[in-house]
Amino acid sequence: KKTNNYKVLYLGHTLPQTHPVHKGILEFKKSLEKKSNGTLKVKIFPDGQLGSERETLELLQIGSVAATKVSAAILSNFVPEYNVLGIPYLFRNKVHQFSVLEGAIGKSILEKGSKFWLRGLCYYDAGSRSFYTSKKAIRTPEDLNGLKIRVQNNQMAINMVNSMGGAATPLAYGELYAAIQQGVVDGAENNPPSFVSSNHYEISKYYTLDEHSSVPDVLLIGTKYWNKLSKQERIWVQEAADESAQAEKIFWKESVDQSLKTIKDWGVEVIIPEKSLFAEKSKNVVINFVKKFPEMGKLVKEIKNN
């Protein structure tokens, strides 16, 4: 929308304002407004004010919202290539993860979105997801047997938990706190900052750092909005995004350290298991995925060999 002598970039996301990724997005705003000398203003709507992740992506396609930040897991329902990033134990470690994401492979996945009117700008570190349980500790994959674990409504996540022996239970995030507390589910999985910001640590006894998946967050801009920007403006937007991604990694690390401290201080037992045992159990998920989507096999191989 053009008002007087500046353009406004409306950006909606679902995180609370204390979240490290929100702080990263604030860096994007600061940097873009500075680069453009105030001719591009960013208005951020946190807390899901403009809708859920799926709904906001649609609003980008529709053209009423300019930009958003979503998890790559949700994005995979729009742009199939992002499915690959949800594969369990895809990355060897954080260095490997970001050399892939910030290298040619990552850029090519971001590009793929343009076909679906969702142009990827950069990846934000969203850490690794691990299990937390309220009654029974998970020390080996066998401990998962029969446990009802809440997962996101996403096929890859469901298959992964089932293959490790748990009973994947997709449940709305809003119902989860009560569901854990009352024992409708035995546990769930998430990264440390979300484990804390959702207050689920208050009602969990164990946090098992098996780090089964490292799905990043993605900052996106709608191509409808992007196409209206001048060449110079596009450069500013991309540069601001890249700078914010570097800043966010630092915020993320601080937040993980802080969160783990909060979790331990509360009395949750943090378990460091033998990750390879979990990775072994989830191998079939990857094999089945590649069987089902042969065209993704190449991408998986490229990432693993990177």
Next chain:
Amino acid sequence: MSIEIISIIVLFVSFFVLLLIKVPVAYSIGISTTLSLLLNIDKLPGLTTIAQRMTTGIDSFALLAIPFFVLAGEIMKQGGIANRLINFAKSLVASLPGGLAYVNVLASMLFGAISGSAVAAASAIGSIMTDRMEKEGYPRALSASINITSSTTGLLIPPSNILIVYALASGGTASVAALFIAGYLPGILLGFAIMGYIAFIAISKGYARGKRSTLLEVWIYFRKAFFSLLLLVVVVGGIVAGVFTATEASVIAVLYAAILSLIYGDMKMKDFPKILLISGKTTSVVMFLICTSMAMSWLFSFEGIPEMISTFLLESLNNKFAIFLAINIILLIVGTFMDMTPAVLIFTPIFLPVVTTLGMDPVHFGIVIVLNLCIGICTPPVGTLLFVGSGVANVSVTKVIRSLLPFLAIMLGVLMLISFIPEISMFLPRIFGL
């Protein structure tokens, strides 16, 4: 004038004009939202956004509890459960001066409690009680007033559809289980306050006492109502004990009520399609209101109205009590012209951040906003419960309003107690650790 201000004026003026000329409430909300949004966003994206918000606004598993509790209530209404509750209530309180008036309150409370909807309670109990009370000399308008106001207790006593809507609007900061438990004491308190006022008029007007029931009779009527009352234990107990989520509990309520009605023999299998249709219609009225309200709520967020109001409240009234009072007054005004569901959906995101900043628990605020809007559904010009209650009692709305005024004053008093004494709401959730 800035574009934001103009679009807010357009929104409110068009909304009121449309309401006044009897455009359905859901459409009035939708049309005024459209007019206002088109001032902000390009035409096609704007229209498409409203279409999307209308659909995704009801894309929630939690909202499924609404059709299910409506259906359970309808089955209970048709299945002879209302009569059993009235007889049980009668055996308990009919021997007091003004006995039938208490029966009306207690039966409306019990029915409202098990059905989750005040309108279901008012129509099920009101249609039976008004005639019975008239025979003993109670004016019909008075019976209607008692029936209407005591039916609102069912919105606080769980299960309650509106508390589910609030949980959704709070973005998950208040759980349905906690809200349900929190509603008990305020709902019962409201019922007792209404009974207190009845005691006052019954004695001053010399209304008749009914005959005293023996303990054996109480036992007999209790046994006949037992399985209807047990539904409460199954549903709320199931949620609190973690057997199922609130939505799942609502479908258990349907199953339970259906089996009970079939066993009582007041209903047959072939009655179900008709009951599904009636409940489907009732559901659509509420849910379509949610559709357009969600679009309006989105527009408010997009224009930064929640932020504006919260900044205004926090900066201009820097006193906690003054802010709570101001919010209550605004909600009372909103309640006069807006139905409960859209009001909760539109105003929760606006006020919740303000009150939580001031240290109020989201669960407590849920009880306050619901009780406040309970007054609203009893008042003209938009007062669903008032219209339904007057309708089933067969009295003109104007007559009912006159005898309703003291009852509204009672509700207002209870609202103040609930607003400023958090313990009334928060005591039980704390005990249950919710």
Next chain:
Amino acid sequence: MNKYEVTFNKVNKILEWFIIIIFGLLVLDVLFQVFSRYLLGTSFTWTEEFARFSLIWMTIIGAAYLNAKREHLSMDFLYQKLSLTNKRKASIVIEIFIFLFALIVMVIGGINLVYTTLHLDQLSGTLRIPLGYVYAVLPFSGFLIISFSVYHISKIYSNKNIC
């Protein structure tokens, strides 16, 4: 009854059965979800999505049915005081407003929404059905509402005694 009335009644009957069937399926679906978790110890991933999408369809088709019956919640505070002639005029104005909203938002906005989501291949999380099919209820219902409004207006025009 003229042929328009016959069609109108037929459409209503179909809508009634649609509401009954989808509501019945909703009850069975969620019951199945609860019992499968307790008796079979497994959760099926599709029950939740099926329930959510059915609720959307039932609500928005139900809204069209309410338009046919003119049973949406409205406030007749002022309306009650009007003379029959003015009530007739007001009823026509109301139907025109409903017509315009259904046309502009539900049909035009809705078709664009369906087009966008189908064109861009968005699939639902577990059932893997195109989201466009879910949204299609909006233009479909919008079209019904438009037809009902035209029907009501023509009825009011042709009969001086109804409003």
